[in-house]
Amino acid sequence: MAVLIAWAGAAPADAISPRRLVEVADFSGVAVSPDGRSVAYRIEQPTVERNTYDSVWYVQGLNGASPPLRVADGGTPLREQAGLSIPAPPVWSPDGRWIYYRALLDGRVDVWRAAADGSGAEVLTQGPADVRAFTLSADGGELHYSVGAPREVVLAAEQAEYERGVRIDRTVPLGQPVFRSGYVDGRLATQRLKDNEVLRYPLLDDVPDRWTALDLITRERRDLEPDRMPSAPLANVELAPGYGDVHLVRPEPAGRRIALITRIGERNGLRDRPGTALAVLPHARARIPVLCEAQACASGVINAVQWRPGTDEVLFTVEASSEGHAQSIHRWNVETGAVHPVVRSRGLVNGGVRLMPSDCGVSTRTLACVVAEADRPPRLERIDIDSGARVELFDPNPALTADMAATRVRLLRWTDANGQEFTGQFYPARHAGPGLPPLFVSYYWCKGFVRGGLGEELPFASLAQDGIAALCITLAPSREDGVEQYEQGRSAVESVVALLAAQGEIDPERVGMGGLSLGSEITMWTVTHSQVLTAASVSSLGLSPLYHLLLSNFGDAFPTRLQAGWQLGAPEETPERWRQFSPLFNLDRIRAPILMQLPEQEYIHSLDYAVPLMREGRADLYVFPHEPHQKFQPKHKLAVYERNLDWFRFWLRGVEDPNPAKRAQYAHWRAMKAGLPVAAKRDDDGG
Known part of the structure; x- marks a missing residue:
């Protein structure tokens, strides 16, 4: 059913604390x-x-x-x-x-x-x-x-609103303070909505x-x-029918040719076309592209492309989903059609951006790329384009690199009962005590040096070091139907728990889960629709009538997105669908305790279901001031990391930190544990 591959090291390290994961140096x-x-x-x-x-x-x-x-x-x-x-x-x-x-x-x-x-x-x-x-x-x-707009003009506009009162219109983000509530360019600034109901911009950004x-x-x-004003970068071209949807356009610097990536294939219930094609147009008015037909161009998802200066070659990056989305770079001669490999990695090899495709620095002969894997922090390498020879130029995290080299992170691959393939980065537990160790899982993005998953809030290496096996599951191709999307995530969790339990690696009776954004949504769905979880932690809001009320103020764009993502109308229009998705209508099904560590810009949207859970001792809510969707203040990130570590040690291992400053935290959690149904409780390490 599954294949376990790619051991990354030997003996474990004992010094990978949450703070060290917060303070990783990155390239840009x-x-x-x-x-x-x-x-x-x-x-x-x-x-x-x-x-x-x-x-x-x-x-x-x-x-x-x-x-x-x-x-x-x-x-x-x-x-x-x-x-x-x-x-x-x-x-x-x-x-x-x-x-x-x-x-x-x-x-x-x-x-x-x-x-x-x-x-x-x-x-x-x-x-x-x-x-x-x-x-x-x-x-x-x-x-x-x-x-x-000049800085003083912006400040004056903010102050004038403060003094006269803020008129609530569709641009005001409801659910956060209306005056200087979020950081913009290093200062607390008043924010407004512009393009959709969630992305915020500073006041007078439309000047x-x-x-x-x-x-x-x-x-x-x-x-x-x-x-002489710079023209907007070419973002799209019109192709003849049958060549797919244009995904990325890269004009040749100082030339006429245009390299492009298109999405191809039938969706068959997927949100996006499943495949990609690499092509080139001889000039901007051309409609029929020349396609790359080599095997390398069809071996995975192509997500980045750039021209090799002074040549007829295009450099393109492929992600292999079966290898945990590991990236490789190839070169394609657009005149001869020849394709040659340049470099292959076990993680990311790009310009340093972890979430979005990015290009390495490039010259005619050389690439300068940021390379990172699940078991190794980012470093800069020189890569010879013709030979593929690699030389490390700079590692800004040498001590962490040395300690991570002693961990045993490995790529895990498995298939669920529906035939869906999944991959994840698995951190076996260390010092777990008697019996099989518990397991923590997260479902979303696991690319490069994972540290804490998307949003960097779940310290995988620290959890494993403390006796809790940890697994970051990479998102499978997204489904158009919201229920199918959530069920896919639940199936990934249940199937891997069964697999690891059958192999004697974890205790299936002690499983925790957490995540941010979609990772939070899948966590809440799994808590509600599965008995596999012992405890959970979320960093983002879930769907609820209050969420709908506050975001619907933006206007017609929000219902369109709600329909596309979850097939939801207003609560009174699609009540049965809302009963499927919203925690508010499923409170009686939530047995596992939930830690909520939410940003100030979002937490109010969750209160219609969070308050009942808190009052009944099934949730503990923390809110981080001035934080957007992904928290970025280092002290906040460390607090989230450490509390998540404490939370899962408590619920999965029955262990408490003796630090006197945490007495109130554990007193509250013990009270929560005493009030939970017996079926939701777990003993200490003895199982």
Whole structure:
């Protein structure tokens, strides 16, 4: 039924604490210099002590002969609406002397440039408004940048609303404070909805861009002429029928050809077409593409593509679902049709972005890629495009790398009773005590260095070190039908518990589960519709009438999304469907205790079912101020990690941390345990 593969190490480590998982250093903005000799990148690292992030720009020779050279402070990382750090690609000057980048420093977002030799950095813009975007002219002589509303104007608009009262319209996100409730560009700012009912933007974000040209020699500024303003990147092309849906478009730099990825195949109940095709158009007006027909182009999902400079080759990245979505890079000569492998990994090999496809830094001969696996933190490697030879350039997490090398993470593959294949990264338990160890599972994304799953809240390595086997299950292809999607997740959990129990690796009577976003939804569904779980932890809201009421204020776009994702209308329109999905209508079926650690922007939406569960001692709710969908403040992330570890040690192993500061926490959990039905309780390590 299953195949267990890929042991990643030998003896376990004993020092992988939640704090070490929080403070992992990550890469961003990997870019190779025009002469192909150097690479620039930013290192971003949380620090719990100061509850902030340190980011630094480095330049390093691609020959690997010297260590990275620190060239500039990267400032406070900018974040998108859901809390993720925005990738920060730098722009090299044509002569390779400078890197240009956008940075938040001293409360301002400006364009800076740093000398590649480390001799200094300087701010270039320094206007009254934050810089939204920038480009460098082809000759490197001018900087073109755009700004929105001035900072003081935005602050005044926020204060005016505060003093007059905030009129509630469709743009106001209900369920969070109406004044300066979320972090935008490093400060607490008033937020508004624009594109849909969940993504938030700062006040006056709709002010049109104003573009300025800065002469880098004379430092004179002028309004940029309309015909010189940067055009929007080509995002779509029209193909003849039968070539699939265009997914990604990559024009050839300084050329006419266009590489593209299309989604192909019949959906058959899936949310997206299951396959991908790689193709190239000779020019933007062409409608019939030339397809890559090599086996490598059909061996998995292609999710990234870029041109190899000065050649007829396209570099493309393939993810193999059967290998835990491990990535490999190939090169395709669009003129001859020849395809050759470049590099294969056990995890991610890209530009450093963990959730979305991203490109390595590239020159004619070399790739500079961030490589990360479940058992190893991210590091930077040089990869020869022709030979595939690899050289490690920089590991910013050497101590954690050494300790993770002693863990025994392995890729697990199995099939459920319906024939659906699943994969997951499995962390066998250490120091479990007598009897078989308990199991913790999460269902969503498990790519690269897993640390805590999507949202980084569930410390897999720490759980395993403490005697709880941990498994991060990778999401199977999403189903159009919401019930089928949730049932697929439940089946993944039940089938792997049965498998691991049959192999004598875990105790099936002590199983915990947790997750964020869809991971939370699948956890709540499994708690409600299965008897497999002993305890659960969620980080996001679930479907409920209160959720519908608050989000429906946005207007017609919300019902459309609700219908597409879950086939739900308003509660009075589809009552039976709501009874299937919402915890509110299934409170009597929830037997396992639930820890809820929710962001302030979302927690109110869950109160119609959370309050009854709390009053009956079946849930414990914590709310983290000023946090969006994915929490990002280091102190909050550490608190979530540590409480999740405490929670599952308590419910699955009967173990309490003797720290006096946690007495009240355990007193409450003991009271919860005493009030639960006997069938939901579990003894200590003896089973």
